[in-house]
Amino acid sequence: MSLKVYVPCDTTAVSVGADRVAKMIATQAATIGHHITLVRNGSRGMFWLEPLVEVETEGGRIAYGPVTTRDVESLFAADFLHGGQHALCLGPTTEIPYLKNQERLTFERVGVIDPLSLDDYQTHGGWIGLQKALALSATEIVAEVKGSGLRGRGGAAFPTGIKWQTVLDTSADQKYIVCNADEGDSGTFADRMLMEGDPYCLIEGIVIAGLAVGATVGYIYLRSEYPRCWTTLNEAIRRCEAAGWLGPNIADSGRSFHLEVRLGAGAYICGEETALLESLEGKRGEVRAKPPLPAHVGLFGKPTVVNNVITLACIPLILARGGKYYHDYGQGRSRGTLTLQLSGNIQRPGLIEKAFGLTLRELLYEFGGGSASGRPLRAVQAGGPLGAYVPTHDFDLPLDYEAFAQRGAMIGHGGIVAFDESVDMRRMARFAMEFCAEESCGKCTPCRIGSVRGVEVIDRIEQGQNREANLVLLESLCETMQHGSLCAMGGMTPFPVQSALKHFPEDFER
């Protein structure tokens, strides 16, 4: 029997050497005449352990990591192919506390299966949701999604079922599903991991969305910073078409769905849904005024569902196990699981999927193990570059949309970036303004000009020029941006700045 060895093909695993390790394992096995099957899986999301190598044994999968090419020979010597003892052995993968203490629903298959194997997908519960949806009316599908309590994972947390209902209720000769795979927020990588590790799950979610609202064409708008996703998604689509999961006659149902991936071109603002639609139409990615909502007048003027990758990837499970199953996770108005992405100065960075309600402290210390540097943590930025900096005394905040909003923070796409005490919060505030100046679409003055002024004012504060007056000016600039901007780019850039000013005033006094 051929032994199965797993080495991830995930971007981050490869970024720290997974390809070289995979190659060396294959060569070594061939040299000593062991027949192995090398599977390039997605990542389990325990990135401090990457490259994480797993072997399939009778007692389940055994993990070794982080493995470098220098370790390969000794792994063979220790008979790792049969789960042998070695300094890098981590025991059964699913028993590693980081993974064991998660509630993986959306990421159930990521890191487990061969991402492009249709067989693997099917034997791990794939296509059940779609089969169920094919037997339901559009209204029934939408009702299931409403019942799940799912809210958009792209940032705005808008109820997905209600968005779908609006598109369903709008009649048109053509409707579209647009998947927002722009994942521009720094500190986020859940979309990428899912697309690289379980692309069929996303495709299944998109097709179900199409059935739910009466759309027959879909686009995945992918950021160009993700070349591996581009390859994987295109290959996944090709295989789905060949197998009849996409195309003119999905699973012999007589229903059709056509799906394409389109590449962005390095503009953060194209993650904003209306700028994204402009970009898909071939224009400059400038934000549109709302109303009309994309649900009424979207891509090419047609009713359009725009949903984030993770939102859509939640759908197959909701259909397969029912909205109630999903709703049973979470708390308050934040239902289901949240896919948190922990990074920055943290010992154990990674992907943590957990029901809403975990506190930041639990996330940072129990999962994350505290700072990587060993110095105390000082702040985290939650929710991407437009998210507030949260100080340590707020670490007991539960991860819940409403609880965060109450403290002027947001969960957004679930990225949490940790900083130790060496962080200069004035520099971070300046960066927020600089980022806005760089990425503004230019449509409104408070955002376009205000951000440039913001950088200048912070520089003057740094140089000690009229510090008091400039601090007042910075506050009022933030107010103007917050209230005078068309979209959240200009409207929320003040959040990191104001939170830095509020919680870390000492950094502005030096």
Added chain:
Amino acid sequence: MEKTNANEVDPIVQTRLETLVARHAQRLGAMLPILHEIQAEYGFIPSPAISVVAHALNVSRAEVYGVITFYADFRTEPPGRSIIQVCRGEACQAKGGCELEAYAKRSLGIDFHQTTPDHAVTLEPVFCLGNCACSPSVRVGEEVYGRVDAATFDELVAEAKANTEQKAPAADAALGARS
């Protein structure tokens, strides 16, 4: 290189551009796919492309130019043989990204958006590569690298130079057409 008149486009380039554009012109929202295709071929968007794209999509040249200049990815000048992007995102900053950025500029002797005099490397900033869990991150061509320090950066530069040394200077014909 032979001097070409500003209005005269090398017919080979013209034909090639028309072929590239024709691959996508019938698609809805064809502009970005076309520009990506042209850039994949030439490494940048040569100026004669603007008219070809405008004509094929029935839009003004100003509109095509407006799109090209809006997006950070599209360039109107040929880049170096390798493009190295250094991440400026917060997760990278939290792990020494700023120091790496400074080192990259210092060791290459150029600023962001510039190319080394030997045309080997163009240095670009990038706002997150989705590699935040192994920061700081760098991208060279289609490959992303994590946990990059000064020593790894030097290795990446050396490797990039070695890999592209044999490569002919990017798209001579298009360069001619640009003048």
